[in-house]
Amino acid sequence: MANASSNPGEGLKASIIIPVYNEEGLLQTAVHDLIVRLSEELPEVAYEILITENGSSDKTLEHAYELERKHPQVRVLHSPEPNYGKALRRGILEARGAYVLCDEIDICDVGFHARALNLLEADQCDMVVGSKAHKDAQDQRPAFRKLGTTVINGMLRVLLDFKGTDTHGLKAFHRERLLPVVSRCIEDKDLFASELVIRAERDAYRIVEIPIVIAEKRPPSINLVKRVPRVLRGLAKLTWAIRVRGR
DSSP states (O other): OOOOOSSTTTTOOEEEEEEESSOTTTHHHHHHHHHHHHHHHOTTOOEEEEEEEESOSSSHHHHHHHHHHHOTTEEEEEESSOOHHHHHHHHHHHOOSSEEEEOOTTTOOHHHHHHHHHHHHTTSOSEEEEESSSTTOEEOSOHHHHHHHHHHHHHHHHHHOOOSSOOSSOEEEEHHHHHHHHHHOOOOTTSHHHHHHHHHHHTTOOEEEEEOEEOOSSOOSSOHHHHHHHHHHHHHHHHIIIIISOO
């Protein structure tokens, strides 16, 4: 079985960070399956799974603590505010592994973790982005979800001169190298993950994109239409900070 260190942080290679909000129907099955697949496909990797729950109104937190009691690899971080970006940032800051693997509860892609760790350990890059928009990716989500990805990536390219194909979702990076970038990020909620990638790109970190296979396992836990005004405000704030103020 893939190892969790007996002492906190000792010898941990990877911290898998999974922000969750109102995921009572998926959480336990997804994490159990993730642990099994890690033991089969990455048995030599000492890792931890950080479930960073934020503001759930269902039994997500209760299920998370059950997983923590059952599996020594699992650690739960609880924040009362529903805020994806803040939950992800907290996970990065409290991670104990040399490498951070940012995952999603409806993805849990061990294949991505394996490919990313190989690239990072070979020092071929500082960050790996799992791209849904890569020419070789297999994006099996509904059309409106794919359209949303296309639109936001297009706006990031126009407003912030983003050179890649995707920012949100699966990513992996050398934790110590990227902590200065994390500390400079000003956005949370929806755009923290995007800002992290864009700032790393602008700071000339070595970023490699690899294609992923993605399918929707359940409807989004947050209303996508309601996110639009918040995303637009965040984009305006980020554009002003980076392009106008140079911060």
